[in-house]
Amino acid sequence: MTxxxxxxAARAHPFTPLVLTVCIAVxxxxxxxxxxxxxxxxxxxxLVIVAGAGRAALRALIPLAPLWFFLLLLHGVLGGGETLxxxxxxxxxxxxxxxxxxxxxxxxIATASLALYASxxxxxxxxxxxxxxxxxxxxYVVVATLLALPRFRARAASILEAQRSRGLxxxxxxxxxxxxxxxxxxxxxLGALAExxxxxxxxxxxxxxxxxxxxALAPPPDRALDRVARWVGIAAALAAxxxxxxx
Amino acid sequence: MSALDLRLxxxxxxxxxxxxxxxxxxxxxxxxxxxxxxxxxxxxxxxxLVAAGLAPRHTGGLRAxxxxxxxxxxxxxxxARDLGGRVALVLPSPVSQLSGIAETVAQEVAFAPANLGxxxxxxxxxxxxxxxxxxxxHLADRDPATLSGGEMQRTVLAATLVLAxxxxxxxxxxxxxxxxxxxxxxxxxxxxxxxxxxVVVASEDADGLAGVADRLVVFDAGRPVLEGSPDAVLRGxxxxxxxxxxxxxxxxxxxxxxxxxxxxxxxxxxxxxxR
Numbered sequence: 301m302t303x304x305x306x307x308x309a310a311r312a313h314p315f316t317p318l319v320l321t322v323c324i325a326v327x328x329x330x331x332x333x334x335x336x337x338x339x340x341x342x343x344x345x346x347l348v349i350v351a352g353a354g355r356a357a358l359r360a361l362i363p364l365a366p367l368w369f370f371l372l373l374l375h376g377v378l379g380g381g382e383t384l385x386x387x388x389x390x391x392x393x394x395x396x397x398x399x400x401x402x403x404x405x406x407x408x409i410a411t412a413s414l415a416l417y418a419s420x421x422x423x424x425x426x427x428x429x430x431x432x433x434x435x436x437x438x439x440y441v442v443v444a445t446l447l448a449l450p451r452f453r454a455r456a457a458s459i460l461e462a463q464r465s466r467g468l469x470x471x472x473x474x475x476x477x478x479x480x481x482x483x484x485x486x487x488x489x490l491g492a493l494a495e496x497x498x499x500x501x502x503x504x505x506x507x508x509x510x511x512x513x514x515x516a517l518a519p520p521p522d523r524a525l526d527r528v529a530r531w532v533g534i535a536a537a538l539a540a541x542x543x544x545x546x547x
Numbered sequence: 548m549s550a551l552d553l554r555l556x557x558x559x560x561x562x563x564x565x566x567x568x569x570x571x572x573x574x575x576x577x578x579x580x581x582x583x584x585x586x587x588x589x590x591x592x593x594x595x596l597v598a599a600g601l602a603p604r605h606t607g608g609l610r611a612x613x614x615x616x617x618x619x620x621x622x623x624x625x626x627a628r629d630l631g632g633r634v635a636l637v638l639p640s641p642v643s644q645l646s647g648i649a650e651t652v653a654q655e656v657a658f659a660p661a662n663l664g665x666x667x668x669x670x671x672x673x674x675x676x677x678x679x680x681x682x683x684x685h686l687a688d689r690d691p692a693t694l695s696g697g698e699m700q701r702t703v704l705a706a707t708l709v710l711a712x713x714x715x716x717x718x719x720x721x722x723x724x725x726x727x728x729x730x731x732x733x734x735x736x737x738x739x740x741x742x743x744x745x746v747v748v749a750s751e752d753a754d755g756l757a758g759v760a761d762r763l764v765v766f767d768a769g770r771p772v773l774e775g776s777p778d779a780v781l782r783g784x785x786x787x788x789x790x791x792x793x794x795x796x797x798x799x800x801x802x803x804x805x806x807x808x809x810x811x812x813x814x815x816x817x818x819x820x821x822r
Contacts, residue, residue, distance in 0.1 A: 421650065422648045422649075422650055423648070423649065423650045423651075423654050426648060430661070436662065440648060443647075443648040444647050444648060447647060447648065451647075451692060454692070495640075495642070495643045497605075497606075498638055498640055498643035498644065499643045499644070499647065500605055501596070501599075501601050501605060501636060501638060502636070502638065502643065502644035502645075502646075503646065504601060504605060504627070505599055505601070505634065505635060505636040506646065506658055506659040506662065506706065507631045507632055507659045507662040507663050508646070508658075508659075508662055509627060511662045511664075512664060513664045514661050514662055514664060515660070515661040515664055515665055515666070515667055515670060516661075516667075517654065517657055517661055517667060517670065517671075
């Protein structure tokens with residue numbers, strides 16, 4: 301996923317999208333009521349679009365659509381209490397409200413997370429951590445985890461191609477498709493496990509295990525707008541938690 | 548003092564029925580290229596891991612005997628600080644040696660110097676020089692994950708060269724390289740030895756290393772069984788008896804039942820067979 305050229309999210313300090321994503325998740329879960337959840341989702345959409353990561357909001361609909369459908373089914377159709385009729389279907393009013401609340405919360409969290417993923421630059425994040433003198437190991441774990449998925453996907457694609465060229469059939473009956481899982485999964489998992497050892501050797505000899513103070517190669521600027529955005533996000537999350545606790 | 552000094556070293560991997568190194572004694576001097584070879588499982592790769600301290604610190608297993616790498620025991624956990632950036636290890640598979648967090652080749656090469664806390668200017672200069680020597684300056688802004696195997700191995704070598712290590716440990720470093728890459732690697736190893744580094748390379752590439760290495764050590768059953776100048780060792784029968792091999796021309800001569808000493812190069816073969 302890429303951002304629009306010059307997007308605000310790409311220029312932001314690496315900690316800003318990370319902090320805002322956590323704050324959005326906390327606020328969405330902490331604030332009670334459907335209206336509040338919908339408001340958080342709307343604010344998230346607005347923020348993501350202004351930051352130039354609008355495509356993330358569209359991408360988020362892919363995992364959200366089936367979740368929303370199941371929420372509607374679980375709470376709206378199977379829920380009890382007062383009912384209402386929509387397009388000839390009898391639905392639970394309370395269930396629909398609950399489904400809408402949860403759908404909005406999930407929407408806010410998924411959209412913010414995908415926008416974070418789109419704007420995340422491993423090198424800038426590591427430099428930001430180094431600039432503050434924080435643990436390199438922690439930064440490595442965060443970055444390696446975020447980068448693992450696309451690399452795992454690329455490796456799976458190359459294994460898939462290799463197995464297809466050796467006659468593996470991926471079409472046909474469900475049984476055929478099920479049978480194809482093994483020849484793809486086993487090399488993928490075994491290859492990844494074998495690579496772990498060598499990667500460990502390489503990292504150790506490349507001084508990753510004894511970092512005292514890593515050099516920030518191109519330290520990202522932490523502008524006033526970044527700091528304000530982070531503090532506003534933290535304040536909103538804390539206020540939402542306090543509201544939840546005191547209401 | 549030798550840059551690398553293994554004395555009567557035994558090493559057994561966890562769960563292995565027999566030791567990978569058995570009474571292994573091996574030295575490598577600064578300013579020289581020491582070439583280790585042997586049959587599969589003869590112990591050359593394990594000797595490099597022991598020298599780097601990764602065995603047993605990373606692999607587990609049991610080690611006995613004395614190991615001194617640049618004067619310190621590399622298995623000692625505190626040695627990482629002493630040896631950081633001074634000992635470099637290059638493995639056969641380039642993809643598993645990438646840091647996994649660099650977005651560009653330049654960042655990949657800068658990974659270790661940044662970890663060592665070098666000044667940014669020194670890192671930028673060192674990276675530019677290393678990329679230039681390895682002939683990959685044009686790849687500086689490429690994502691390392693999108694490189695070919697040969698380009699990736701050149702990147703790994705550049706990431707090693709940038710540190711100017713005192714001890715190079717290389718395990719089949721030419722496995723992903725083409726002919727041009729192998730020639731470049733051989734020039735690099737020679738230049739590093741002349742700079743004063745100790746270079747230890749485990750490889751079966753007899754054709755390439757015969758003219759590069761100062762000393763050849765042939766391993767069998769976890770210990771050196773034969774050593775000397777490559778020129779002398781590769782011409783004889785003992786290198787074959789140890790399960791290793793020689794150059795393609797020597798192998799051809801042996802298959803043609805030419806007795807030792809055998810020719811090692813095309814030129815020598817032509818000279819001998821057209822007499």
